[in-house]
Amino acid sequence: MVLNRIKNKIYRSIKKILTQIGFGVKCNICHNKTLRFGSDAWHEFVICQNCGSQIRHRLLMAAFQHTDDFNYKKIIENRTILHFAPDLCLRNFFEVKSKKYLTADFMAEGYSYDSISLNIDISMMSVLQDNSIDVLLALDVLEHVPNHLEALTESFRVLKSGGICIFTIPQKDGLDKTFQDNTFVSPEERIKHYGQWDHLRIYGNDFKEFMKNVGFNVTVIDENFFSQNLVNKHVLFPPILSSNPLATNYRKVYFGIKN
Ligand SMILES: [Zn+2]
16 A cells, blocks of 8 residues: 555656656647546547547647648637537637637537537538638537538538638548448447447548538648657657557548638
């Protein structure tokens, strides 16, 4: 008992010293510093234990902080933001930085979020006027939406000219064409083919084309946009690749500009 306490104390002290002198990782959202992040069923050492951010969230924040085109000072400050299925780790950032922060979700059975501004389906946003939103975000949302192409069309409609949509989607590494078979309706079949019981498809590299087809000018941001130092420090790429064939090892953040 006493020995364990001493061991834990020594471990914590060493961990503190190592993180202070620059070893370890740092969340670029909540600034949590630790020797390494936590793990989930898909990947080891990718989740910030403090705010719950994952690679897609930190890639987005890296784009906000380190790119010119998508710098938060340019696209978030003084803007109206519409955030679907609002990721908890990002809410505070948008609340503080934006002019108006609207959250939205379609309350499907089994999901609940606190204090949502709008209970709407992203593929049917009739309560929103044309050209009314500066930035629309939906991170890992479209794989749950039956009519995902209509969701893209609707996103284009509600955005102002010059407005930006930001999407992430689970995609199978190296898959060219999005795979969907509407005969897969059981949770077991969906887990087997798409990786999760409530996903309706697994995306491929053609997602960019889906966005282009509705009129967006698309930029795809991944870890290659950032220095190796930043990638390692903020864990913008999995430290260990998942061997699961349905895993998204190569995360991308899709920015679509409505010109
Ligand atoms: Zn964090």
